[in-house]
Amino acid sequence: EPEVTQTPSHQVTQMGQEVILRCVPISNHLYFYWYRQILGQKVEFLVSFYNNEISEKSEIFDDQFSVERPDGSNFTLKIRSTKLEDSAMYFCASSEGALAGTGELFFGEGSRLTVL
Amino acid sequence: AQSVAQPEDQVNVAEGNPLTVKCTYSVSGNPYLFWYVQYPNRGLQFLLKYITGDNLVKGSYGFEAEFNKSQTSFHLKKPSALVSDSALYFCAVSSLSGNTGKLIFGQGTTLQVKP
Numbered sequence: 001e002p003e004v005t006q007t008p009s010h011q012v013t014q015m016g017q018e019v020i021l022r023c024v025p026i027s028n029h030l031y032f033y034w035y036r037q038i039l040g041q042k043v044e045f046l047v048s049f050y051n052n053e054i055s056e057k058s059e060i061f062d063d064q065f066s067v068e069r070p071d072g073s074n075f076t077l078k079i080r081s082t083k084l085e086d087s088a089m090y091f092c093a094s095s096e097g098a099l100a101g102t103g104e105l106f107f108g109e110g111s112r113l114t115v116l
Numbered sequence: 117a118q119s120v121a122q123p124e125d126q127v128n129v130a131e132g133n134p135l136t137v138k139c140t141y142s143v144s145g146n147p148y149l150f151w152y153v154q155y156p157n158r159g160l161q162f163l164l165k166y167i168t169g170d171n172l173v174k175g176s177y178g179f180e181a182e183f184n185k186s187q188t189s190f191h192l193k194k195p196s197a198l199v200s201d202s203a204l205y206f207c208a209v210s211s212l213s214g215n216t217g218k219l220i221f222g223q224g225t226t227l228q229v230k231p
Binding site: 004033035041042043044045048056058091093104105106107108109110 | 150152158160162165219220221222
């Protein structure tokens with residue numbers, strides 16, 4: 001069964017460093033997302049991406065964050081200068097269609113980011 | 117604002133007994149409702165969704181959910197629980213803002229099924 005894959009599974013970084021989290025969505029999917037889950041808290045939407053541009057972003061997704069689809073398969077989340085509060089599990093997801101239609105999200109297993 | 121509430125942090129049930137995990141929502145317009153399950157150290161897995169049509173939705177692993185518009189609820193149910201159902205369950209609603217909509221998750225309910 002096709003799946004969303006994420007790398008790295010765990011990354012430890014120093015505060016202020018740049019981090020890039022990588023995702024390979026399911027190949028025929030057109031919509032891509034990043035969510036995060038701070039330990040013990042609910043899963044939060046960060047950003048959605050469609051047709052090579054951001055279609056929606058949350059207030060969490062400030063100027064420190066950026067997303068890119070550099071080629072036909074990868075979808076990346078960059079945090080320019082990490083803060084302690086960025087420590088979380090980051091989930092990539094993709095869907096074939098929009099949620100308002102028949103789309104459903106398929107999630108990766110997550111990348112745990114620890115900022116020291 | 118759109119929101120989802122899961123009033124129980126944890127639900128305990130004996131194997132073989134029916135289970136219910138509660139979810140209520142608040143949205144403007146028609147709700148699109150989802151249930152996801154998260155096993156330890158894994159991503160979220162889709163269980164089922166309600167878009168339109170029958171209020172009783174059947175999904176993966178024998179789970180079902182009932183959409184109740186008057187009570188703004190979308191409770192997850194299973195007639196006979198298995199120990200392997202023990203996991204963290206998230207209810208979510210689609211906001212439909214923007215081109216694709218986004219999922220707004222509840223805080224999650226831990227289901228513990230005891231043998």
